[in-house]
Amino acid sequence: xxxxxxxxxxxxxxxxxxxxxxxxxxxxxxxxxxxxxxxxxxxxxxxxxxxxxxxxxxxxxxxxxxxxxxxxxxxxxxxxxxxxxxxxxxxxxxxxxxxxxxxxxxxxxxxxxxxxxxxxxxxxxxxxxxxxxxxxxxxxxxxxxxxxxxxxxxxxxxxxxxxxxxxxxxxxxxxxxxxxxxxxxxxxxxxxxxxxxxxxxxxxxxxxxxxxxxxxxxxxxxxxxxxxxxxxxxxxxxxxxxxxxxxxxxxxxxxxxxxxxxxxxxxxxxxxxxxxxxxxxxxxxxxxxxxxxxxxxxxxxxxxxxxxxxxxxxxxxxxxxxxxxxxxxxxxxxxxxxxxxxxxxxxx
Numbered sequence: 001x002x003x004x005x006x007x008x009x010x011x012x013x014x015x016x017x018x019x020x021x022x023x024x025x026x027x028x029x030x031x032x033x034x035x036x037x038x039x040x041x042x043x044x045x046x047x048x049x050x051x052x053x054x055x056x057x058x059x060x061x062x063x064x065x066x067x068x069x070x071x072x073x074x075x076x077x078x079x080x081x082x083x084x085x086x087x088x089x090x091x092x093x094x095x096x097x098x099x100x101x102x103x104x105x106x107x108x109x110x111x112x113x114x115x116x117x118x119x120x121x122x123x124x125x126x127x128x129x130x131x132x133x134x135x136x137x138x139x140x141x142x143x144x145x146x147x148x149x150x151x152x153x154x155x156x157x158x159x160x161x162x163x164x165x166x167x168x169x170x171x172x173x174x175x176x177x178x179x180x181x182x183x184x185x186x187x188x189x190x191x192x193x194x195x196x197x198x199x200x201x202x203x204x205x206x207x208x209x210x211x212x213x214x215x216x217x218x219x220x221x222x223x224x225x226x227x228x229x230x231x232x233x234x235x236x237x238x239x240x241x242x243x244x245x246x247x248x249x250x251x252x253x254x255x256x257x258x259x260x261x262x263x264x265x266x267x268x269x270x271x272x273x274x275x276x277x278x279x280x281x282x283x284x285x286x287x288x289x290x291x292x293x294x295x296x297x298x299x300x301x302x303x304x305x306x307x308x309x310x311x312x313x314x315x316x317x318x319x320x321x322x323x324x325x326x327x328x329x330x331x332x333x334x335x336x337x338x339x340x341x342x343x344x345x346x347x348x
Contacts (some may be wrong), residue, residue, distance in 0.1 A: 001092040008077040012174070019181035031259065034090050038252055043121075050125050051134040057126065061119060065136075072108030073173045074151055076100050076166055083163040083232045090160045097161065099262075109144055113137060132196055179228065182270070183263050206301075214284060215294025222274040224300060232267055236260045237306050244314050255309055256322040261303060265334055268299045272346045292343050300335050307331045 051057070055175055076097055086093055116137055123133040155166050173307040181187050203224060207216045222230075247253035263269075272295050307328070314324045 001086075001089055001096055001148075005077050006098060008079070009075070012077065016177060016181070019185060019187060022185035023181065023183075025184075027309060031255075035256075036251075038249070042127075045126055047121055055127060059121060061122065065116070065140055068112045069140050069148060072104065072111070072144070072148075073169065073176075074101055074104045074148065074155075075173065078163075078170050078171045080171075087163075094156065094161055097155060097166070097311060098152075101148060101155075105145065105148045108140055108148075112140065112144055116140065154344050179232075182198050186270075201243065206270060213294070215291050216297050218275060219271050219294055219298040222271055223268070223302065229267060229270065231291075233264060233302060233306070236264045237309065240306070240310050241313055244310065245317055250318045250320040250323045251326075253318070254314075254327045261306065261310075261331055262334060264306065264340060265299060265303055266342075268302060269342055269346060270294075270296065271295055272343070292347060296339055296343055303331070303335055 015330065078093075078097075082093070085310055120133055123129070125137070128136075151169070155169070178187050178189055202267040203220070207213050207220055209217060237260075240260045243253045245261070247256065274290075311324055314322070314327070318324065
């Protein structure tokens with residue numbers, strides 16, 4: 001039984017490593033190095049010029065600690081057919097799951113402790129000392145153990161395994177990882193949910209229902225009702241606005257915003273295949289290239305609205321205005337040069 005799940009584990013890890021090479025490309029690695037250097041410099045400046053009122057520091061530590069404590073899931077690699085085919089070996093699967101709970105707990109405890117060690121200089125600057133920091137580290141570790149045990153309890157019933165919960169948790173874990181990789185490249189195996197948002201239906205009025213704009217209507221509906229793309233757009237927009245608001249260095253803030261805009265545009269390209277399952281779309285009496293033009297129109301519309309919001313906020317919060325011109329020029333280059341190039345690649 002362990003060999004079956006180990007084979008699945010190696011296959012999924014191999015898939016993730018294949019996508020990882022697209023994430024850690026030359027440009028992104030260079031950006032990460034610059035970002036890490038910037039954060040290290042800001043951290044040093046904070047320690048050298050520690051504020052008289054440390055309550056924002058306490059708030060930051062508390063929020064980051066809560067995030068680290070709830071971060072992490074149990075990797076089981078259980079799939080939907082197992083509910084039927086492995087039912088006869090339920091006891092063996094149960095023992096395997098208990099082992100996976102312990103393995104995942106040790107892994108995420110190590111990850112949590114590693115990141116919490118970066119808070120040690122802050123604790124010393126606050127005058128707490130090493131004993132209090134050790135108590136803080138152990139307390140969060142106990143909290144992590146409690147949360148993992150609570151997650152593990154849901155996986156089992158009095159008579160055996162709650163297969164539905166185990167399968168749902170594992171699917172959610174894998175989808176989270178795949179969606180992260182999908183920010184950088186095309187990923188297979190992502191399942192999307194569709195939900196009508198009635199309060200956004202007025203946006204559909206912006207595109208007239210005429211034969212020449214069939215694809216614009218379809219893609220806009222898919223974007224507004226896609227459970228992932230619309231929410232992703234909001235998250236990336238909030239990150240952009242947060243970067244403009246809280247990062248004092250205008251050029252670094254604009255560079256982050258441009259990165260988020262690039263990720264948004266790249267993700268919206270997934271709309272191209274939203275209606276591949278509808279073979280009747282191939283019978284539309286439309287001119288050749290209307291599908292690609294419709295996709296570009298919707299993507300440009302979404303990214304332009306996002307860019308406008310960012311520019312308006314940048315005019316208010318940024319002391320330097322020249323970076324905003326750079327943001328505008330680079331974003332227009334993405335929309336009118338990079339977007340058509342990527343759409344042509346999708347058409348092949």
